[in-house]
Amino acid sequence: MSSQERSKILLNIADALEASEKLIIAENEADIAEAQQAGYEKSLVSRLALKPGKVSSLAKSIRILADMEEPTGQVLKRTELSQGFILEKMSSPLGVLLIIFESRPDALVQIAALAIRSGNGLLLKGGKEAKRSNAILHKVITSAIPENVGEGLVGLVASREDIPELLKLDDVIDLVIPRGGNKLVSQIKASTKIPVLGHSDGICHVYVDKSADMVKAKQIVLDSKTDYPAACNAMETLLVHTELVNTGGLNELIVELQIKGVTIYGGSRASSLLNLPEASSFHHEYSSLACTIEVVDDVYAAIDHIHHGHTDCIITEDHDIAEMFLHQVDSAAVFHNASTRFCDGFRFGLGAEVGISTSRIHARGPVGVEGLLTTRCVDGVEAWSCKQNQFCTVELRRDDAMRLSGFA
Template structure:
């Protein structure tokens, strides 16, 4: 794609975004159902293209360029495609995020101000190897009325192409404006996108901290960063140890390649002697490699952890374990090494849980639950474009609401600012209203 091509495509996306914003929720919902049906209907084609990516990934794994976790993320199956289609339907069934009245205020009699949810506009995304990410992001963009520029990883090239083609054709058949979704493949196109601050309203990179930092440092477009998931589970001395064992196992083993899998297990010293042998045995059955600090290795025979282990996202069947002497020490460790993604405390002491959850500055903080629950689908958001570890605009799993902004609508009856200025100024009432905006609302009363 040449520079001229990408500029033309982004311009087309801008025009499509204006049209998308005017579509009804029924039109967007119906299109998503048709996209889901089309994905299922093309299962064999999608699997055939995905196999090309998996074969190449396996070759690069054998050459030491890819990890097993990356190859695992690439793989699709009939059941996975079915779950992708179900995810699209789940997005379709979410409440319409557009047109909602977020607040209403009377400025004066027959002068009413409404804050109303609207699409962001044109969203640019760069994401990792999981082919389902393309479908998630495109579905959420369509439901929220946004045009989207999609750049997936080269390792999923064939999978992304067939999935994008399926989505684009189904949406076109449903009457969605051409150009609402654009698929780019060349790495140099990303650098050009970073310069298009007058055309792209939001960038959403999903990848390493270094990659997200690169995006942030090289653009003036607002960036909603999805970075590493260095997640922790802290087993308190007041924990139900059977529960803690189950949570620690699920958080690591259920799907180790994702960003909400636990990477470091913190264990209070008063329960370490009882808890560590049990969880070590459980991890061993799942081929989890344990890297422990000195106190851990005095109790169980595991590999020695290094300083690098505490700030590493393994994305694999590896976990680091550290014994701590207090809740405060656990909080301090997470504050020092965490990525502000997801943390969990296992304890029966509600006051300690409250202290942990208030003290930890992460997007998601759990009590007696696996970190794997940090997910847009599980949160009831339909899906997610990513998990934001930042704090501004959206945080945690970013679903439909994270893809909206707002505008102010003022409904009046010929009022002039001059009436409210000067010595004889009329005062504003500034009273909150319990009302939803609609054009001509005042004349309808």
């Protein structure tokens, strides 16, 4: 399909979503009611809900993707290997993606749109708690795809039992993207040879240095934790400089968190110094109104504690300390005096995101269209005229043999 055809499909999907908004909301409400009855966790129910305005914001994001420059077939690098032999490194679709996601039905829409924009085939497996929402969204999307393309472009897998079989298809599926908690991602990584893109560790840290402006600290920490606690870019661990213990600023910050309904646990030092119940682990992703606080000696100890994470932020007015943190924390995203909630594909200008990757290979951080592409090295069209005339490539290959012999 041409770039224009794929853009047109995206615009049709955006229109179809808006036209079917009432239907979508009704199915989503049925899912929510059932989940509440079944006694699911509050954070899961919160992720399940398509909030007011969500459908139109999804449509808007799809229109942005439709207007984007075509991402495939772009020449990323052009090298003249020898006179007239021009090599082009071109972006190219990855192939077939398998996305396994929990709860959030809006993920289905974003991911399907990104897959269409990037020319990839897509298999979606949603959570059973969102089955009605997923089914209607999938129906709306596939109905906007022309018949000659076929519904198979975006497939929806209904049953959980199909996953193990799908994960065996390493000759057919090129990338698995699990969207969900630590446990889901780890399970999938352990049970497939297909490359997995995702964050198996979604811990975001905010470190408040002794040099912090505590008014900023309060605002950033509250935003990082309470704006959308179920998101993977919400703060899970708050690290505070030891000199802040028992200062008015830190005490106020803790009280503010508690007023907002946040349950606070302490690491081994914080639990005794600040009289907090002890956290079970620093690796626990609360995904709810809860967090861990730990006391550290200085910025070095904070960096050591974080080691590598998801999205990590330092709050300080000391430029040198900020630079040290920004350079040494080896995480997907590192911020200074900004909420961890900033780490987001839409915010980062990617149009939408398939998820946030903490992997060190391929894409890292919020993954948009770019993360769904691979490259091919193609000898460019420019080389043609030369080869037509004088068969230069192989001649040069042989002339150059001496220089090359060391690097076969």
